[in-house]
Every structure is written in structure tokens, then in C-alpha cells.
Amino acid sequence: MPRPRNRAATGATALPPATLAFVESPVQLLNVLEWAYEERAGAVAGAPGDARGTGDAGTTGAPGGPGPDSSGPDTGGPDARGPGAPGLTAPGSPTGPSALGRTPHSTPHSTPLTIVVLSPHDPMTRGQLRRMAELAREEGHTVRWEDARGGATAPVRTIGGLTPLLRRAERVVIGDPFSRYVQLLLTLARARDLVVVDDGTATMEFIAQLARGERLVRWHRHGSGRGARDLAFAPFARAARRRLTPAPDGDRRTVGVFSSMPVEAPPGVRIATNAFAWTRRRFGPPRLTRAADIVGTSLVETGVVDTDRYLEAVAQLARTHGATRYFAHRREHTDKLHRLATEIGLEVVRPDLPLELIARRGPIGRLVVSFPSTVVHTLPLALVGTGVRVAVCDVDPAWLTSRASPRAQGFLDGVTGTARGVDRLPPERPTEPG
Template sequence: MADLAFVESPVQLLNVLEWSHARVLPAVLPAVPAQRGASGTAPRGPALTVVVLSPTDPMSRGQLRRMAQLAREEGIEVCWQEARGGRGSLPRTVRRLAPLLRAADRVVIGDPYSRYVQLLLGLFAPPLGPRELTVVDDGTATMEFTAGLARGERLVRWHRRGSRSPRELLLAPVSALARRRLVPSGRRGVEVFTALPVRAPEGVTVTRNQFAWTRARFGPPRLTRGADLVGTSLVETGVVDPGPYVAAVGALARAHGATRYFAHRREGVEKLHRIAVETGLEIVRPDLPLELIARRGPIGRTVLSFPSTVVHTLPLALAGTGVTIAVCEIAPQWLRAGASPRAQGFLAGVSGTAARDVHRLPIPV
């Protein structure tokens, strides 16, 4: 076996497809018009097996199944693993995956903060195990990961307060071992494949994700006259209060003539119902990552977003289409009292480092 990828979200699988595509084709490609739904015929690189460590929430599972089918159409082997399927699923999954992991030349992961991935990274010990490790984007956490790796910090998500609960203390050795695996050494190279602006530590190779596969596989999209608004899960992750968030969504929709709200896969039903009732927006629950939905179209001529990954990825996926991407900052008073002290600075950094052609919007009042 040459390459082995572990994915837990639809976006991770999309970026594994982009990484695989970029290994064969030049790093920077122009937008290539393609028939909608036509399968790519680009030559493949080394053999790649993708293991889906299936989550439990229905929206993520549905999108992952659609992404898995796209991967199979590209000639990639996909193994669906019910990694969270109840009692005994963890040891059963580890037993099945350990031989594959130890035989791989390269391991590709999407979420270095995942406890599952951290456990798998700890299964091999130098000099055994893969010679190369690649981290692909799973949202804006990639920015925090590379910065934390350079500073020698623990693997803690930016929206967490970093509490030392009994569970965290129990898992601390696993996290520490995984972090050591993610540091380049004479035995192992580390690559970050990303569409985000990152400052990687010395020895880490950064490869830019240009979304060449997405542009070659789908579109160009048909554009509608109105605007679309992209949802975020900042309420669900405990960063933003729901009241100010819903009010801001309504204000943006009125100011820019938005008619549709593309929900994040983690957004709750009750919040989405409230948005629909209070703003009149049509709620759309995409069956694929937004980059693919937008590229397939139809999509608004303006796409509005709060600070999130899409302010970096959509300009690449929609290059040459005439779509304008606009980002609205998160006001400090929207944050929950218990939000991580790093939240405001991190969110400001996400929008502040967006592409130069992304428009900045005033905060709604």
C-alpha cells in the first residue's frame, strides 16, 4: 500500500481528493470548464485508500456518502468504517486499521485534533510506520494547528478553553504522542496541504490547495441575480450567542437582498427554524461541501459569509465566475460569556487574512 487517508468529515474527503489531484497535475491550473457531473480522467498517482471514520450525525454521514461516491468515481478505494458504532467499536476499529497504518508509505489526515486520529497516530513507533504525513484542511483549524505546532503547544481547538478535566488528563499522553508524530524528523516528512494562509514551522512543507479538481470536475455555475448567505456553526460550538447571530443574519439579508441561507451541516434544527421564521430566508441544507454546491450552481452573484473557511476556499473554487465573496466580522458583544479568550482574535484573523478580492462588510447594528 502506498497512501492511506483517514477522514471524518465531508470537507476532509474533498481536500483529500484535491490533494490526490494536485500530486499528478501542476500546482497551479487555470479554471477548466467541464461538463456537469462528468467524471475526471486525469492519471492517478500512487495507490490511495481512504478510510472514512464515520461520524454519528445524519448530515455529516449523508454528505460523506456522496463524497465517497465521487472518490470512487475517481478510482480511489474508499473503506467505510463505523468507528463510533457503539460499545466495542473503538478497539474493533483499531484492530482493523493497525495493519493498514503500519504498511502505509504515507498517511493523510484531516483533523489532527481528533482523538481518534491521535490514537491511530500513536499505533506506530519509529523506525516503523509511514515515511510521510500529510495534513489536509478541515476548516480554519488548520491555521491554529500550524501556529500551535510552531509554538510547541498542546493540540487544543481554538474554541475550547483548554480545561484540564479528568478526561483531558487521561487523554493527554495520547495527544502528546500524536503531536510528536506531527513534528518533522530525519525519519519522517510532514506536509500541510491547505488553501489557508498558514505559517508552518521549520521543516514542514506547505502545498497550496488551488481547488483544481473542483474546478475541473464541476461548473462553471449559473449565477442568480440575488445574494446567498453562508451559515456557520459558531452558535453550536459555544462561541456566539444565538440571538445576536440570528439578528445579524436578518440584517445582512435585508441589506444585500439575500434569499437563501446555506446551512452548515452542524447547525441545529431549532436555530434554522428560527432563522427561517424571523428572516424569511429559504434554508438550504447542502448534500455536499459548499465549494462543490457553489461550483455546480446555481449560486448568487454575491455570497455573504461570517468568518469561516469559505472566505478562503470559495474565491478559489469560483475563480473566473464573477461571483463576489463578502465577509462580515463577528462583533465582540455577540460572543458568549464562556467563549474561549482566543475566539475574537482568531475569528478576526480568519477574515483579515482572506483573499484580497473578498469584500469586507460593516458589522450590522
């Protein structure tokens, strides 16, 4: 029996003339490319199934061509390499076919769209975004780079420049519904079709809050949300949430979610499955190493987990499973990574692309161990059929800081418990002396 495809809700094959995507992280941009691949494959008659599937229904429609003023500055710079530190390496060169693992060319199943990068400050994130922007251009998409946080006047300049595109767009694709920047832009959009692509495990919390009718708050945020800035932005947040809520029957406005997470659609929301078909088509299969690899997280940086407890757990994982490399999260602090290299002896790798692509490109360990994070859901999909085993280590409640949100432990347990195709490991504890 042929696999179902992520088709338009109407079943039509015509492509709308204007689709605008907003991304703020490399993973969001990767998932926009996956969404565009699936939409095009679903709209082209006779396209191969390629592990496509839907939940309630496919995401609606498909992307169209770029707008007339959709180009923007995207010059390279020192920030594309990311900060250096003792014991840190970055795989591959910053440019060229060898770094991507194949010769650049445009896939016939990709559909051009305009992708707006709302660039953050973090150098590692900016570097990965520039590498992902190269891939997007090779797929035939237009990338508009916006230094949206480059000074006090940057938001006004960015929003003013994007308003004409927002007014013309028939569909808007976003990667982070919790982003205040994105919420503000949504209030200016006239598009009746909205699609949310994965921003990792945050998608699970977004769907849950949408179903419960709650305001959109990140799971690790601690506080009442009643500060001066929160109150000033509240009208925009409420307006954005209304846009992200499916319209009553008879209204043509639609909301779709494109996700690899185990989410259940609230009434009226269309869920389409992200099986990482584009990633698997374009990269790998990888060469496997004998040693295990550990995937880092930003749980320390977000104030959820204590630094010393985290380092002790990583050290014990390395001893137990024979791990030699540590793939750093793009937001991990350099001083913490330096301790991992000097105190534990791990080779710390700062990837220049999202880990799903790095793993498909290889080399990668036969065992990949992670703490609760997005990769425990995405790596089994990206690495299906390669022989790589993915394991997730639970977070001990004793590791949590006093600043951790009351929801933190439950959310992390949910991330681990809902992961499919992974081995579950108990929390690692330091070896007792003697």
C-alpha cells in the first residue's frame, strides 16, 4: 500500500504565489526545507512516497515563488566560524561541496519560497544559520537575511522592510510561535494560511498550550509574566495567539503544524509528519565509528540543571559507554565546554550544521547518547536504516537548580517518555570513591 503524502487540505496541486517563512535558528530553517520538500512532493503528480505521512491532515497548500524585493545582505564574516576555545573543533570547512557531503545542485522536489532569517546575536547560531542559508539557496529558495537585533533601531527597520512582503504573502510559515518578534510580525500579516514547523521539543509545549487555551510561555521560563515588558507586549501576544488558533467553521483561515514530535492535533489544527525525507535523500549514509558519541544540551545555560551535576553525569556517561566525542549545543558556554575537554578528556565538537545533518554526513558513533532534547526524537528518523543506536539519559530531579521552572521535570520526563526508537537510560550518578 502506498504511503500517504502531506497534501494540501483541498487536494489541489496548484501552488500559491507567495509563501513567506520566518526562522531564528538553524533547526527551524532545516525544518522549513523539510516542509518545502514534502509540500512539493505532495503537489507533484506521481512523486514518490518517501516515508511521508500525516496526522489529522496534511499542512495546507505549498510554497510559491519569491517576492520581487526578497533579497538581502548575507555576507560572511568572523561570526560564521563561531568562538574558539581549547579542545574545541569544528567538522568540515565553512564552505564548499566537501563540507556538505555532496555537489551543490537543486533538487526537483523543492519548491522555491522566501525565507526570512531574523538573525540572533549568538555567533554560533549565526554561523549555523549562514551554512543553512547556503543549503536553502542551493535548493532554489530565496533567503533574506535580517540583522533584526542589531541595535535599537533594528526592529523598526526590519519590521518596516518586511511589511510589504507580509501584506502580499498568502501563507506564512514560522519556526517559533513563542518568539515575540514572530508574534509581532503575525499581527501585520494578512495570510489566511499559517504553518508552524518544529522548533524542537518546544513544539510539544506549544501544542499543549494551544489545546488548553493558555497564553504561550516557554516551558523553562520561570516567572509570572507580569513584568513591565510582558504587560506592554501582552496585546500583541494575544493577537498572535488568536492568529494561531484555528478559525470557526466557515472561516477560510487555517493553521497547520509540521512536526517530528509526538503531538496530537487540537481541534481544527492540521498535523503533518516530518520524517526528515529531504535530509535522508541529500546526505549519507554515514560512516560509523566504534566509539560512542554524546550530544550536549543547553539545560545548564537555560538555568534548568546545575553545572557541576551536569558535568558529573557527562563524565559517568563517557566512562560507562566509552564515549570520546561531545557534540556541543550551539548555545553551550565556552567555559563549560572547556571543562568537558580538560577535565573529562572529551573531544568537543562544535557542529557547523544541525546535528541531524552532521550525523547523516558522518562519521558518527554506533551509539549516540543524549539527555532529554529534540535529538532523541529527530535522530532516529534521520538515521533510520544506518545501524546507529540512540539512547537518552533521564535527568535526575536532584540536578535541577532553584531557578528551574516548576514544570521542568515533568516536561523533561515527557520528552524522554514519548521518544520512539531510542533506548532509555537511568540518570547517571557519579561513582562513589573507594
